[in-house]
Amino acid sequence: MADNTKTILRGRLLSFHRAPDHLEDTQAYQYETDGALLIEKGRILKRGRFSDVAALAPDAPIQDHRPHLILPGLIDTHIHFPQVQVIASWADQLLDWLNDYTFPAEQKFEDKAHGTRIAKGFYDALTAHGTTTAVAYCSSHPNSVDAYFEEAARRNMLMLGGKTMMDRNAPDALCDTAQSSYDDSKALIGKWHGTGRAYYVITPRFAITSTPAQLEAAGALLREHPQCHLQTHINENHNEIAFTKELYPDADDYLGVYESFGLLGKKTLLGHCIHMNDRELAVMKETGSVAVFCPTSNLFLGSGLYDKARLETHGVRTAIATDVGGGTSYSLLRTLDEGYKILQLQRQRMHPLTSFYWATRGNAEALGLEDRIGTLEEGTDADVIVLDAAATPEMALRMETAQSLAEELFLLQTLGDDRAIKQTYVSGVPQKRAG
Ligand code: GUN
Numbered sequence: 001m002a003d004n005t006k007t008i009l010r011g012r013l014l015s016f017h018r019a020p021d022h023l024e025d026t027q028a029y030q031y032e033t034d035g036a037l038l039i040e041k042g043r044i045l046k047r048g049r050f051s052d053v054a055a056l057a058p059d060a061p062i063q064d065h066r067p068h069l070i071l072p073g074l075i076d077t078h079i080h081f082p083q084v085q086v087i088a089s090w091a092d093q094l095l096d097w098l099n100d101y102t103f104p105a106e107q108k109f110e111d112k113a114h115g116t117r118i119a120k121g122f123y124d125a126l127t128a129h130g131t132t133t134a135v136a137y138c139s140s141h142p143n144s145v146d147a148y149f150e151e152a153a154r155r156n157m158l159m160l161g162g163k164t165m166m167d168r169n170a171p172d173a174l175c176d177t178a179q180s181s182y183d184d185s186k187a188l189i190g191k192w193h194g195t196g197r198a199y200y201v202i203t204p205r206f207a208i209t210s211t212p213a214q215l216e217a218a219g220a221l222l223r224e225h226p227q228c229h230l231q232t233h234i235n236e237n238h239n240e241i242a243f244t245k246e247l248y249p250d251a252d253d254y255l256g257v258y259e260s261f262g263l264l265g266k267k268t269l270l271g272h273c274i275h276m277n278d279r280e281l282a283v284m285k286e287t288g289s290v291a292v293f294c295p296t297s298n299l300f301l302g303s304g305l306y307d308k309a310r311l312e313t314h315g316v317r318t319a320i321a322t323d324v325g326g327g328t329s330y331s332l333l334r335t336l337d338e339g340y341k342i343l344q345l346q347r348q349r350m351h352p353l354t355s356f357y358w359a360t361r362g363n364a365e366a367l368g369l370e371d372r373i374g375t376l377e378e379g380t381d382a383d384v385i386v387l388d389a390a391a392t393p394e395m396a397l398r399m400e401t402a403q404s405l406a407e408e409l410f411l412l413q414t415l416g417d418d419r420a421i422k423q424t425y426v427s428g429v430p431q432k433r434a435g
């Protein structure tokens, strides 16, 4: 009799132990050409050669994904859930884009039914594009957080997110107060953090939309809930930086604002980090805060070029993300491709092994969640994707001449999108319809 509690996924397994140092760094990853994962109750029980894994569970049904690659699910470390209907809005740079499109769209999330409907489309988009975990800004309404985590729970997805705290320089309908944002965030932490696979993220939007009293409240929340991450934006756009300086004239610099309210640390995710001074980089390193690269957004909003080499030379931890709806694609493959080009413009060449490390284990490490996701290690959650480097006729033609794993990965990054994601498993359950 078939053992329906277990499933075997067969294919070419690829996962990373650490960041690859160079092109030939075969020690950084594990690649099994006829590999398999044995999955039970949403976890990876065994990984190895197909023949060895199959012998352990001879009755388990086999999903045969040969000749495709099997990787850990992709991780998006910065995305805006209420911007599903903001993506692709023709706008000027950041502050106009926020005022003209983003703030009006986010106001609709006061209505729970709207959030619930958008959440379905949001998670469909993530899994279609191979993203199994994301870190999201919800709107300022607690309703939007409920809609976000309720739909994630229905799908058993490991998701991080939180209510955006914002009490000035935005429409009244979006503004909370320092006190209400503290109270609402605290209640939401109690309700959601650690419920199923949910992680709550304390989320002051950025310095411009928070009074000092609200950043103080965010700092208090972080001290009271050190198990939570904190996310915000920094040094994305020159006008944003100038306005921040006006609002916080006594701070050393932009990072100094967040630093003075105790918002930095190993669980702090700082979106953009484009225009950083040396003092800011030193403080980032000292505090272990993470600089999140959002390439499609930085190009779309004309924000600037993220200097990965400089950040890493200064010992700053880095992550990569879509930043939808400033970002223009849900796909981390598209995101890696645009990121590659931004680095090319600065004479930095990202190797494809580094790219795929970054979008899987690298982002998991940035979140401190590599014990659960991003690796295919035994005992971790069964969030897994199947990648087809010949998904379209033109990819198939190019694939005919690919000589190595690195070439195949580079092809996937450069030409791939949701069509190259053959399947997405969340907690061991396939999310994409066959065909
Ligand atoms: N800074 C403050 N809010 C936002 C946002 O929604 N998107 C981006 N890209 N930057 C921001």
Ligand code: FE
Residues within 6 Å of the ligand: 078, 079, 080, 233, 271, 323, 326
């Ligand atoms: Fe953002």
